[in-house]
Amino acid sequence: GQNIDQPTEMTATEGAIVQINCTYQTSGFNGLFWYQQHAGEAPTFLSYNVLDGLEEKGRFSSFLSRSKGYSYLLLKELQMKDSASYLCAVMDSNYQLIWGAGTKLIIKP
Amino acid sequence: IAGITQAPTSQILAAGRRMTLRCTQDMRHNAMYWYRQDLGLGLRLIHYSNTAGTTGKGEVPDGYSVSRANTDDFPLTLASAVPSQTSVYFCASSDSPGNTDTQYFGPGTRLTVL
Numbered sequence: 001g002q003n004i005d006q007p008t009e010m011t012a013t014e015g016a017i018v019q020i021n022c023t024y025q026t027s028g029f030n031g032l033f034w035y036q037q038h039a040g041e042a043p044t045f046l047s048y049n050v051l052d053g054l055e056e057k058g059r060f061s062s063f064l065s066r067s068k069g070y071s072y073l074l075l076k077e078l079q080m081k082d083s084a085s086y087l088c089a090v091m092d093s094n095y096q097l098i099w100g101a102g103t104k105l106i107i108k109p
Numbered sequence: 110i111a112g113i114t115q116a117p118t119s120q121i122l123a124a125g126r127r128m129t130l131r132c133t134q135d136m137r138h139n140a141m142y143w144y145r146q147d148l149g150l151g152l153r154l155i156h157y158s159n160t161a162g163t164t165g166k167g168e169v170p171d172g173y174s175v176s177r178a179n180t181d182d183f184p185l186t187l188a189s190a191v192p193s194q195t196s197v198y199f200c201a202s203s204d205s206p207g208n209t210d211t212q213y214f215g216p217g218t219r220l221t222v223l
Contacts (some may be wrong), residue, residue, distance in 0.1 A: 008149075033211070045213070087151070
């Protein structure tokens with residue numbers, strides 16, 4: 001079967017760095033997405049990786065290792081507004097997104 | 110502002126009733142999707158449409174139907190609602206099916222079936 005695993009909840013301090021991990025087992029791979037979802041709102045796109053390596057976009061970076069079925073989202077200089085759920089999703093061989101349950105990130109002052 | 114709208118925002122429904130959730134996008138995207146989101150589970154695909162006039166079944170299609178008469182609208186119908194259909198429903202769209210285009214989401218409909 002297809003499976004996406006990510007931690008349920010993480011806590012970090014304002015100004016610090018946090019890494020959210022995602023491991024996956026899917027039928028085929030056409031890229032991995034990270035989305036941010038604030039409570040009661042819609043998911044919004046953060047990043048897309050299809051090749052191994054690190055993609056940096058401002059305070060957010062995303063890493064992919066296809067051989068290990070592993071990705072992480074790195075958030076630097078954490079701000080209170082970064083408190084949200086972070087969703088990992090893999091596009092399978094049918095170009096359908098398979099979603100993890102999300103990681104709720106709590107930022108403390 | 111371009112985007113996706115959904116209606117209603119929230120709804121409480123008696124079991125056995127019929128309900129249609131509306132979704133409209135103005136980005137002229139070809140592909141549209143319906144997901145449900147439940148606590149502790151990832152988003153699950155209910156139905157999708159790669160282009161106007163075509164629809165397909167996702168991971169959890171039972172109890173739901175969709176139609177795609179034109180590019181902009183993609184309504185989701187619950188023919189006879191059951192309590193297990195209590196969920197938050199998100200509509201999404203992407204420019205082209207069958208590739209890695211980003212999906213954009215509507216604000217969601219919170220549905221409670223009693």
